[in-house]
Amino acid sequence: MAAIDPQDQLKELDATLSGIEQVLDIPAMERDIAGLREQSADPELWNDQERAQAVTRKLSHLEAEHNRVTALRQRLEDVVTLYELAGEMDDADTREEADGELASVQKAVQQLEVRTLMSGEYDAREALVTINAQAGGVDAADWAQQLQRMYMRWAERHNYPTEVYETSYAEEAGIKSTTFVVKAPYAYGTLRGEHGTHRLVRISPFDNQGRRQTSFAGLDVVPVVEQSDHVDIDESELRIDVYRSSGPGGQGVNTTDSAVRITHIPSGIVVSCQNERSQLQNKATAMNVLQAKLLERKRQEEAEKMASLRGEGTSSWGTQIRNYVLHPYQIVKDLRTGVEVGNPTAVLDGDIDEFIEAEIRWMRQQESEATAS
Incomplete structure (x- = not known):
């Protein structure tokens, strides 16, 4: 069986991650984060402890999810750079490092993709x-x-x-x-x-x-x-x-x-x-x-x-x-x-x-x- 070309895998991962970013609607997510940050900065919010905790939990979750997506995009770009370096230097160690990171990014993208499958009426609830x-x-x-x-x-x-x-x-x-x-x-x-x-x-x-x-x-x-x-x-x-x-x-x-x-x-x-x-x-x-x-x-x-x-x-x-x-x-x-x-x-x-x-x-x-x- 012929080995899978890393370049093909990178293109496939890029397409999958782009699809995830589209489904999650990153610009809308960033607007929601900005709005929640504004709410959490309001001293009056903490007069209602339950609502304040709900706001901070939602903000923390959205920030973590946003960071997860942006960090994955950066990691994918770094893998592309690693393969380019390995090719230019004809270095087996760098290529091995790139292969390992590619496998890790692939797994992380698959895990993130699961989040986009949760679109039921109540899926976003606690x-x-x-x-x-x-x-x-x-x-x-x-x-x-x-x-x-x-x-x-x-x-x-x-x-x-x-x-x-x-x-x-x-x-x-x-x-x-x-x-x-x-x-x-x-x-x-x-x-x-x-x-x-x-x-x-x-x-x-x-x-x-x-x-x-x-x-x-x-x-x-x-x-x-x-x-x-x-x-x-x-x-x-x-x-x-x-x-x-x-x-x-x-x-x-x-x-x-x-x-x-x-x-x-x-x-x-x-x-x-x-x-x-x-x-x-x-x-x-x-x-x-x-x-x-x-x-x-x-x-x-x-x-x-x-x-x-x-x-x-x-x-x-x-x-x-x-x-x-x-x-x-x-x-x-x-x-x-x-x-x-x-x-x-x-x-x-x-x-x-x-x-x-x-x-x-x-x-x-x-x-x-x-x-x-």
Whole structure:
């Protein structure tokens, strides 16, 4: 097989990067950055802490994204220069350096290209993530807690702020459920493909006979609601309970009944919040979580209705999506994209970008095929 000409690769990368710059609309991005900088410089902004934090988060994200694109463009130009130098000097070391940098730039461009695939109605939103232990007893509860840590570590790797709204601890180990928010633009578009059932196979640390155990945990990802969203909630259809927050082993976290649990009776959706000291604050946060879940349910119902009108079936991503096998061999495999990683330890420490990028491409392909049919 003939080797690929680096010049052809450079031309292809230049065209791809130009396409990315066009989709991201760099001039518009620069105008948005200028406007957000002006807002953040206004001392009055900090009278509304929540709005101020949203403005600074969005500004930080846009600046990072702009810098990422411009830095890639510069790196690509530098690679072109390196190849020119290698040719002029007929220097093998310089050519080897250029080859290495070309491969690195190619990977970075492919990763950036994934961002342009996130064009759904809610993809630019922050993400609200709920994890529930499913079948598997104490192992499932422990598995749910490991998944929570995995996503927290992933967010930490990307400098995405997170806030845990509620955690329900299991009696022996692990958690029954948890809800947290990833406060970064496009967090929902990035994580929505993680929605579904995650399966763990391992030797159970809770089985005194050392038997292999299969356990399951469910992940739910919905976009955070914004002021422009409208979800009708009839107060008479809600059951609101207050209780005392608790930690591992049932220990009390707060000395007052400040935690709030809201049940939406028609849908059966139950949400809780216990991270604030104030019962009113917890109720407000829990209502926001409920609105987000009802908004996502409404969106799914509308999508199913449209698919039915077109005579199509709807494909659900809320089924088993990924296997994490720790025994008798070690592998993590996505059942939709076929991506496999032989280092579960790294994956469970938050190294999941390869899975996320592949599933974003997979979802875009599924959506394109559905639109075309």
